[in-house]
Amino acid sequence: MGGTVLKASNAAVNKPVNVGIVGLGTVGGGALNLLRANAAELSRRTGRDIVVSHVGVRREHPNLNLTGITVSMDIFAVVDDPAVDVVVEVIGGITAARELVLRAIANGKHVVTANKWLLAEHGNEIFSAAEAKGVYVAFEAAVAGGVPIIKVLREGLAANNIDWLAGIINGTGNYILTEMRDKGRSFADALDDATALGYAELDPTFDVEGIDAAHKLTIMASIAFGIPLQFSKAYTEGLSKLTRDDVVYAEELGFRIKQLGVARRTREGVELRVHPTLIPDDRLIAHVNGVKNAILVQSDAVGTTMYYGAGAGAGPTASAVVADIVDVVRALTAESAPNVPHLAFMPGAITNTPILPMEDVVTSYYLRLQAYDRAGVLADVTRILSNHDINIEAILQKPMQEGGSVPVIILTKPVVEREMNLAMAELEALDHIIGSVTRIRMEPLA
Amino acid sequence: MGGTVLKASNAAVNKPVNVGIVGLGTVGGGALNLLRANAAELSRRTGRDIVVSHVGVRREHPNLNLTGITVSMDIFAVVDDPAVDVVVEVIGGITAARELVLRAIANGKHVVTANKWLLAEHGNEIFSAAEAKGVYVAFEAAVAGGVPIIKVLREGLAANNIDWLAGIINGTGNYILTEMRDKGRSFADALDDATALGYAELDPTFDVEGIDAAHKLTIMASIAFGIPLQFSKAYTEGLSKLTRDDVVYAEELGFRIKQLGVARRTREGVELRVHPTLIPDDRLIAHVNGVKNAILVQSDAVGTTMYYGAGAGAGPTASAVVADIVDVVRALTAESAPNVPHLAFMPGAITNTPILPMEDVVTSYYLRLQAYDRAGVLADVTRILSNHDINIEAILQKPMQEGGSVPVIILTKPVVEREMNLAMAELEALDHIIGSVTRIRMEPLA
Numbered sequence: 001m002g003g004t005v006l007k008a009s010n011a012a013v014n015k016p017v018n019v020g021i022v023g024l025g026t027v028g029g030g031a032l033n034l035l036r037a038n039a040a041e042l043s044r045r046t047g048r049d050i051v052v053s054h055v056g057v058r059r060e061h062p063n064l065n066l067t068g069i070t071v072s073m074d075i076f077a078v079v080d081d082p083a084v085d086v087v088v089e090v091i092g093g094i095t096a097a098r099e100l101v102l103r104a105i106a107n108g109k110h111v112v113t114a115n116k117w118l119l120a121e122h123g124n125e126i127f128s129a130a131e132a133k134g135v136y137v138a139f140e141a142a143v144a145g146g147v148p149i150i151k152v153l154r155e156g157l158a159a160n161n162i163d164w165l166a167g168i169i170n171g172t173g174n175y176i177l178t179e180m181r182d183k184g185r186s187f188a189d190a191l192d193d194a195t196a197l198g199y200a201e202l203d204p205t206f207d208v209e210g211i212d213a214a215h216k217l218t219i220m221a222s223i224a225f226g227i228p229l230q231f232s233k234a235y236t237e238g239l240s241k242l243t244r245d246d247v248v249y250a251e252e253l254g255f256r257i258k259q260l261g262v263a264r265r266t267r268e269g270v271e272l273r274v275h276p277t278l279i280p281d282d283r284l285i286a287h288v289n290g291v292k293n294a295i296l297v298q299s300d301a302v303g304t305t306m307y308y309g310a311g312a313g314a315g316p317t318a319s320a321v322v323a324d325i326v327d328v329v330r331a332l333t334a335e336s337a338p339n340v341p342h343l344a345f346m347p348g349a350i351t352n353t354p355i356l357p358m359e360d361v362v363t364s365y366y367l368r369l370q371a372y373d374r375a376g377v378l379a380d381v382t383r384i385l386s387n388h389d390i391n392i393e394a395i396l397q398k399p400m401q402e403g404g405s406v407p408v409i410i411l412t413k414p415v416v417e418r419e420m421n422l423a424m425a426e427l428e429a430l431d432h433i434i435g436s437v438t439r440i441r442m443e444p445l446a
Numbered sequence: 447m448g449g450t451v452l453k454a455s456n457a458a459v460n461k462p463v464n465v466g467i468v469g470l471g472t473v474g475g476g477a478l479n480l481l482r483a484n485a486a487e488l489s490r491r492t493g494r495d496i497v498v499s500h501v502g503v504r505r506e507h508p509n510l511n512l513t514g515i516t517v518s519m520d521i522f523a524v525v526d527d528p529a530v531d532v533v534v535e536v537i538g539g540i541t542a543a544r545e546l547v548l549r550a551i552a553n554g555k556h557v558v559t560a561n562k563w564l565l566a567e568h569g570n571e572i573f574s575a576a577e578a579k580g581v582y583v584a585f586e587a588a589v590a591g592g593v594p595i596i597k598v599l600r601e602g603l604a605a606n607n608i609d610w611l612a613g614i615i616n617g618t619g620n621y622i623l624t625e626m627r628d629k630g631r632s633f634a635d636a637l638d639d640a641t642a643l644g645y646a647e648l649d650p651t652f653d654v655e656g657i658d659a660a661h662k663l664t665i666m667a668s669i670a671f672g673i674p675l676q677f678s679k680a681y682t683e684g685l686s687k688l689t690r691d692d693v694v695y696a697e698e699l700g701f702r703i704k705q706l707g708v709a710r711r712t713r714e715g716v717e718l719r720v721h722p723t724l725i726p727d728d729r730l731i732a733h734v735n736g737v738k739n740a741i742l743v744q745s746d747a748v749g750t751t752m753y754y755g756a757g758a759g760a761g762p763t764a765s766a767v768v769a770d771i772v773d774v775v776r777a778l779t780a781e782s783a784p785n786v787p788h789l790a791f792m793p794g795a796i797t798n799t800p801i802l803p804m805e806d807v808v809t810s811y812y813l814r815l816q817a818y819d820r821a822g823v824l825a826d827v828t829r830i831l832s833n834h835d836i837n838i839e840a841i842l843q844k845p846m847q848e849g850g851s852v853p854v855i856i857l858t859k860p861v862v863e864r865e866m867n868l869a870m871a872e873l874e875a876l877d878h879i880i881g882s883v884t885r886i887r888m889e890p891l892a
Contacts, residue, residue, distance in 0.1 A: 034747050038607055044672055044795035045604055045787070140602070146748030148602025156586070156594025158491050159768030161484055226490055284754060287730055301480050301765035302592030305755030308730060309748060319747035322605030330786055340776055341491070349490035 016049040017329050020084035020109075022056040022075045022100060023091035027114050027141065029064055030314030031088060031321045042322070046329045054078045058091075079104040086328050088321060089113040098122050101137070105129045110332075112324040114141035114317055117206075120215035120231035123222070127342040136331065137342060138324035143216040144169055144293045146316030147309040148323065153223045153297070154344040160299030162224040164264035164271075166445060169216045171291035171311040172200045172207040173239055173259040177276075178289040180247050181256065187242055199291055199312075209238035210259065210274035217261035220295070221272055225265050225353065226345030230272070233355035237275035246368060246438060249409050250278050253394065255366075255442070256286045262443060269356040278366045278442040285445065296445060304446075359418040364393065364442040367410040367424075372432040373400055380430055381408070388423040390415045405434055411442070463492075463775050464499040466530035466555075468521045468546060469537035470507045473560050473587065476764030477534060478510065481771070488768070492775045500524050504537075525550040532774050534767060535559040544568050547583070551575045556778075558770040560587035560763055566661035566677035569668070573788040582777070583788060584770035589662040590615055590739045592762030593755040594769065599669045599743070600790040606745030608670040610710035610717075612891060615662045617737035617757045618646045618653035619685055619705040623722075624735040626693050627702065633688055645737055645758075655684035656705065656720035663707035666741070667718055671711050671799065672791030676718070679801035683721035692814060692884060695855050696724050699840060701812075701888070702732040708889060715800040717807050724812045724888040731891065742891060750892075805864040810839065813856040814884040815873060819846055823878050827854070830876075834869040836861045851880055857888070 019035065021028050032052055035042065043049050055066065056075035072078055079087050079100055087104040089111060091097055097118045104111050105126070113119070119126065119142055130137045140150045144167070153162070168174050172194050179190035191208065194200040206212040214234040222229050239259055250257050255278040264271040279286050284306060288294040293311030298304050310316040343350060371377045378397075385392060391413040398407040412420075424437045465481065467474050478498055481488065489495050501512065502521030518524060525533050525546055533550040535557060537543055543564045550557050551572070559565070565572065565588055576583045586596045590613070599608070614620050618640050625636035637654065640646040652658040660680040668675050685705055696703050701724040710717040725732050730752060734740040739757030744750050756762040789796060817823045824843075831838060837859040844853040858866075870883045 030747075034605055038605065038746070041607055041672075042605070044791045047792040047795075146603075147751055148598055151597060151602045152594055155773060156597045156769055157592075157765070158772040159480055159484065159488070159765045161487055226487075284730065284733055287733060299765070300484070301476075301761045301768070303756050303762060305593055305753070307751070307753055309751030315747045316749060319603070319605045319745070322747070323602055326604040327601060345490045346493040349493075 014048050014333060016051045017332065018051055018053040018083050018085045019088060019325060020054040020056070020078040020081060020086070021052055021088045021090065022078050023089070024055055024057050024061045024064060025090065025092070026314045027317045027321065028088065028090040029061070030318030031090065032064065034315070034318040034322050042326065046326055046333065048329050048333060050325060050329060054081050054084050075100060076103060079107055079109060084109060085332065086110045086112060086325055088325070089115060090321070094118045094121055098126070101126055102129055105133050105135055105137070108133060108135060110135050110328045111137045112321055112328065113137065113139050114321055116142040116212070116215040116219060120218040120229060123219070123229040128347070130342065131347050136328060138327060139219070140324050141317050141320035143219055144295060144307070145309065145311040145313065146319035147293055147295070147307050147311065148320065149220065149295050149307050150223065152307055153220060154340060157297065157299055157302065157305070158344070160301045162265070162297060162299045164262065165220060165224055165295060165297045166260050166262045166285070166443060167217070167220070167293065167295035168258055168285065168288050169261050169293055169295065169311060170207055170210070170213040170259060171293060172204065173210070173213065174288065174293070175199055175291045176208070176239060177257060177259060180242070180244055181251070184244060186244055187240060208240055210236035213259065213261045213274045217263055217272060217274055221263035221270060223344040224263060225270055226343060226350055227270060227353050228350055230355050233272060235273040235275070235358040239276055241438070242276055245407065246440065249368065249396065249407070250366065251281070253396065253409070253411065254281055255279060256281050257440065258286065260443060265353070266356065268360065269354040271361050272355050273358060273361065276440050278440055279445055283445050359421065360416065362414050362416050364414050365412045365420055366440040366442055367412065368438040369408045369427060370405050370434040371408050372404060372434070373406045374432050377432050378408070380432070381410070381427060384423055384426045385412070388415070388419040390419060390423055460494050460779060462495040462497045463778065464497055464529050464531050465534060465771060466500040466502070466524040466527060466532070467498055467534040467536065468502040468524050469535070470501055470503050470510060471536065471538070472760045473763045473767065474534065474536040475507070475510055476760030477536065477767045480761070480764040480768050488772065492772055492779065494775050494779060496771060496775060500527050500530055521546060522549060525553055525555060530555060531778065532556045532558060532771055534771070535561060536767070540564045540567055544572070547572055548575055551579050551581055551583070554579060554581060556581050556774045557583045558767055558774065559583065559585050560767055562588040562658070562661040562665060566664040566675060569665070569675040574793070576788065577793050582774060584773060585665070586770050587763050587766035589665055590741060590753070591755065591757040591759065592765040593739060593741070593753050593757065594766065595666065595741050595753050596669065598753055599666060600786060603743065603745055603748065603751070604790070606747045608711070608743060608745045610708065611666060611670055611741060611743045612706050612708045612731070612889060613663070613666070613739065613741035614704055614731065614734050615707050615739055615741065615757060616653055616656070616659040616705060617739060618650065619659065620734065620739070621645050621737045622654070622685060623703060623705060626688070626690055627697070630690060632690055633686060654686055656682035659705065659707045659720045663709055663718060663720060667709035667716060669790040670709060671716055672789065672796055673716060673799050674796055676801050679718060681719040681721070681804040685722055687884070688722055691853065692886065695814065695842065695853070696812065697727070699842065699855070699857065700727055701725060702727050703886065704732065706889065711799070712802065714806065715802040718801050719804060719807065722886050724886055725891055729891050805867065806862065808860050808862050810860050810888040811858045811866055812886040812888055813858065815854045816851050816880040817854050818850060818878040818880070819852045820878050824854070826876055826878070827856070827873060830869055830872045831858070834861070834865040836865060836869055
């Protein structure tokens with residue numbers, strides 16, 4: 001029962017904490033500005049002054065006031081600076097970032113990073129190095145921007161066995177889907193708009209193909225279930241094949257389409273998948289629109305909880321970076337690194353539960369076929385589904401379109417994806433089915 | 447840069463942590479069961495076994511398995527037991543609970559409590575005693591059940607100046623309002639139902655008069671703004687005067703009525719108030735229904751975030767109690783008490799920002815008058831409002847009712863409550879206005 005809570009009287013004698021920031025782009029500049037703007041409030045919270053003493057940059061930043069700060073064009077000078085207590089890595093990318101973070105750790109410095117790509121790919125190596133050295137790598141900003149979902153999963157819900165989580169964790173993708181639904185726009189149009197507004201990168205592949213979401217999902221799944229980071233095993237499916245028709249038909253059936261990252265613990269293994277998903281429109285998360293993020297978590301004691309907010313942008317991401325700095329400073333002041341394990345579970349207690357191949361995942365499906373309006377079409381379709389033990393929940397045939405074909409929408413009951421793949425191949429081989437079958441997975445989220 | 451993260455190899459040699467639980471009602475029994483059910487997962491998370499070694503009860507609990515646990519009918523025996531590391535206080539009430547918690551602290555034990563009433567009334571004394579003794583009093587379960595809002599405000603949003611927060615923080619109240627809206631029931635009917643379902647206590651005063659919500663709001667406001675707990679200065683207004691008509695008219699105007707706890711930092715002081723509130727129906731929190739809780743937080747860096755989940759019940763509340771135990775165990779293992787201040791800000795940095803009297807609060811209003819349908823009524827009403835500089839946002843006159851009177855609904859622009867009180871008195875004095883004027887405050891939540 002040792003240890004003492006810092007008394008107010010100690011606050012004055014504690015020396016400032018020196019922060020080194022590597023990268024002064026949107027997030028780094030935002031963190032610098034936030035540390036200054038809320039300096040008094042941060043000192044009230046931690047009992048210490050938090051000072052940015054050194055920044056590493058690769059170009060000039062004439063719009064930032066760097067008075068009193070050491071500026072190095074060699075970014076490694078920051079992590080080698082003996083006066084720096086905490087290194088903030090916000091350069092992005094994975095090659096230089098990995099080297100930089102590992103060197104900071106080797107130098108005995110705590111690290112704060114917003115780099116989900118880096119952690120999804122190299123997190124196991126980085127956390128292992130940090131644990132060996134007795135320093136901490138904090139990464140709240142890597143997932144869902146300013147929504148403190150890492151802390152919630154790792155500490156707030158620590159009493160629970162987490163069953164599954166499902167998140168809208170890419171703001172660009174959610175903006176596109178919201179525009180498609182609310183304004184009847186096509187995927188391509190909505191993406192152009194997202195790019196013009198600065199939500200999507202010039203190369204939007206990571207956003208629209210679900211890769212960025214899969215990075216974040218990989219991190220959350222590790223923390224929720226106590227498993228190693230395994231980004232390479234995540235299933236990703238993008239938004240580009242979605243049509244406006246699908247959005248409308250889903251709506252008619254009482255659903256909305258969201259790009260969800262889903263991680264679920266089953267007896268056989270862990271599901272780790274990002275794909276467009278039909279969700280019932282009476283779920284709160286169905287009403288999360290625009291660039292916002294939200295994560296729904298299902299756990300055994302608390303039941304369903306949800307966490308909502310801005311997933312990107314200078315302010316929200318800087319909020320998470322600075323919250324991590326506060327955690328580290330509070331720990332430094334307690335003269336002990338935080339004893340919260342990086343991945344929520346003790347390093348020796350991480351389990352090797354396998355990630356399920358997508359073919360083994362069970363979900364319900366929305367299917368859309370384009371069929372010639374001939375006698376026997378529905379009989380053929382339902383026979384094929386029945387042969388694969390796929391039960392139909394609802395069926396909707398739309399009016400005939402130009403060319404004499406009709407769209408048929410089918411909602412199925414849960415079935416393993418392997419069977420659905422076989423059934424889809426047989427459906428597509430039918431003479432009176434035109435083109436490929438659109439398949440969107442469904443999640444009841446209940 | 448001292449301190450080390452606990453290595454896996456240490457886990458085995460650490461002895462179990464002994465927990466004493468005082469009170470084995472819904473929450474205490476829930477915590478006991480959860481600590482057992484998830485024992486393996488908790489050990490994976492903390493590197494320690496967590497064992498309930500001693501319980502204090504005032505009656506027999508034949509439905510709980512207490513094998514291997516010391517059972518004392520003298521509840522103080524638990525806090526005096528040298529083997530107990532952490533005391534969980536879940537007896538409720540404030541007299542014995544206060545004495546018990548202070549004695550546990552004096553005995554050098556960390557305390558976990560779910561008792562919002564106790565903290566709202568005696569929190570300043572309790573936290574001060576804990577800080578002097580170097581122990582920790584954790585209270586996640588006191589607000590919003592299993593939603594980790596205390597941790598979010600104190601740590602997750604630590605980078606931010608919090609501007610305001612608004613919460614649906616009493617499940618019984620929200621259940622009643624949901625029933626009134628969805629099923630057209632009266633307040634009294636819905637309350638009867640809530641009592642029959644076990645949501646409301648036999649004496650539901652704390653729930654329906656906003657007192658329970660004000661306890662929770664008092665705690666959240668202290669943490670959000672770094673001010674002492676000041677429950678006695680909170681404004682509370684209950685649900686009992688709300689009519690089904692108000693719910694319907696609000697809906698027609700694009701709003702829903704929720705019982706909100708609002709804490710806002712203004713230049714003049716802190717608003718601390720619980721009352722029925724009209725909120726725009728396109729806000730996510732407007733769709734939080736039934737016994738669920740949700741807290742919306744507006745802060746300068748991250749913007750708007752929201753936290754949603756079950757606010758009561760054995761599982762959710764036990765989830766928060768056990769999360770607090772995990773925090774304490776992780777700190778014990780780091781050989782240092784957590785350095786997170788009880789009220790989020792360092793004890794010496796708590797400010798004496800005044801709580802604003804309700805008369806000084808500025809909001810918009812929904813007003814409902816019952817007026818005889820005579821020439822000049824609307825002219826009189828609008829003249830009185832205008833004399834008090836109250837601008838009208840919308841006005842809605844409903845069809846004539848039996849007795850020849852009409853309901854008139856007015857939405858105003860923001861005005862200080864003092865002026866509204868004066869205007870309401872003048873309105874009620876008009877000959878052609880029947881009875882009193884219904885006034886519901888509005889919050890844009892944007």
